[in-house]
Amino acid sequence: MILLTGGAGYIGLHTAAVLVEAGHEVVLFDNFSNSKPAGLKRLEAIIGRAVPCVEGDVRSRQDLDGLFDQYPIGAVVHFAGLKAVGESQAQPLRYYDNNVSGSLALLGAMQRAEVRRIVFSSSATIYGNADSNPIPETAALRPANVYGRSKLMVEDILRDLHAAAPGWSIALLRYFNPVGAHPGGLIGEDPNDIPNNLMPFVTQVAVGRRPELQVFGGDYPTPDGTGVRDYIHVMDLAEGHRAALDWALRDPRELLTANLGTGRGSSVLELVGAFEQASGKAIPHRIVARRAGDVAACWSDPSLARERLGWTATRSLDDMCRDAWNWQRNNPQGFA
Ligand code: NAD
Ligand code: UDP
16 A cells, blocks of 8 residues: 555645556545645545545654554655745744654654655755756755755655665655646646746636736746746656656665656746647736746756656646646636
8 A cells, every 4th residue: 555645735636546547555644734625535536436545744653653553554655745935935944844854753654664665755946046957866956945955855864764774765756847637627736825836826817816927037048038947747747656656666775866857848938828728718917027036947857767767758738738727617716
């Protein structure tokens, strides 16, 4: 059985759907600090049966020990954590507590239960302002915010653990920019409050929840002056987790670090154009000042994941826009 911490969240639900369809048994664990139980009902509708979900906090050894005692867990995908960059700058202790202390408690519980296979949700944020693109896994790690530093700290902890206890199989997956939704439109991204990220903001403008998109910066050294990112369809990302789990379940007793991205960069205006095309909706937008802390361009070199995991992203920017729109159109208020 595979434990998905933070399994009720955006990437967790999509990964659960892919894993169950691939024949894995899963158990989800979440404190619902950034997700809703309604998402679980939708997951059940997709896969046609109930999935166990335990409500608990990844910082609680009591919750975790109970979970490992109750279920025959063979590997863990560790999604649980907080992810808003701006909030992390304002609340560093909360972020380090959730992301770092939470990971330490989880690793302690895994050690006690003798479960030594883990796939960890890391982030391209840890590269910070990279010297060049595409970014390989060997690039310098210099995160520019608290969120990114919390991810790098957990990576360091896992590298130290692997050096001391080589029996562990550990995959560090550095995600680029996950967007889109399951093609059925039953699950998707449902941020609380005002979305920080581009795609959910665009979909909320399309559905009338926000008047216009602010494009942060039109004077970057990029082809059209707006920021360039490596957007990856959340279903491709979910399939990347399946590949990483298949790797871990073979007990390679290795630590593998892999970028999950498409290797292609798209600008803000390109994404807006693709979305308008896919949805038939005009997205009113206005170029405003740059957002503090943003880099001009960031895209992955995804070749290591192809070579080591046999995984490549296959879905296009048009697919991402179509599926993001399908989700938002069918669920204007998200899971509410
Ligand atoms: P999400 O917020 O939708 O999902 C995270 C889930 O973890 C939520 O359901 C939340 O309730 C739960 N959670 C948070 N703290 C917890 C705790 N202490 N105990 C138990 N559950 C807790 O976010 P997501 O987009 O699905 O991201 C999943 C992981 O991937 C996160 O670790 C995030 O940092 C990482 N990541 C996300 C992105 C992105 O753009 N979405 C990019 C790179 C990395
Ligand atoms: N962006 C924007 N307006 C928004 C949100 C984001 O112009 O309301 C831009 C942002 O400056 C960046 C890109 O969209 O160039 C992706 O931002 P996002 O926050 O989605 O991801 P990041 O790469 O910053 O983690």
